[in-house]
Amino acid sequence: xxxxxxxxxxxxxxxxxxxxxxxxTIENETNRNIKIIAxxxxxxxxxxxxxxxxxxxxxxxxIRINSLENEIRKLKERVEQIA
Numbered sequence: 001x002x003x004x005x006x007x008x009x010x011x012x013x014x015x016x017x018x019x020x021x022x023x024x025t026i027e028n029e030t031n032r033n034i035k036i037i038a039x040x041x042x043x044x045x046x047x048x049x050x051x052x053x054x055x056x057x058x059x060x061x062x063i064r065i066n067s068l069e070n071e072i073r074k075l076k077e078r079v080e081q082i083a
Contacts, residue, residue, distance in 0.1 A: 021074070029070045036062045 036059055 021077075024073065025070055028073070029066045032066050033063050036066075
């Protein structure tokens with residue numbers, strides 16, 4: 001196998017990792033955040049003031065948790081690469 005072919009295969013492997021990371025981000029973070037926001041808007045019959053106080057805080061915390069979980073996943077991947 002030529003050096004050029006090896007380089008191409010290494011680049012493809014790197015691209016596959018990036019694609020997997022993007023897929024996991026979409027699956028674990030973006031889709032969850034969309035679901036959380038959608039669930040927060042299902043109960044439109046409640047008073048607006050009551051819904052805004054509780055649901056906005058809850059949504060923001062859940063979005064923050066999802067973001068932190070994603071960062072932890074990325075850090076674990078980096079640690080595995082180093083180890």
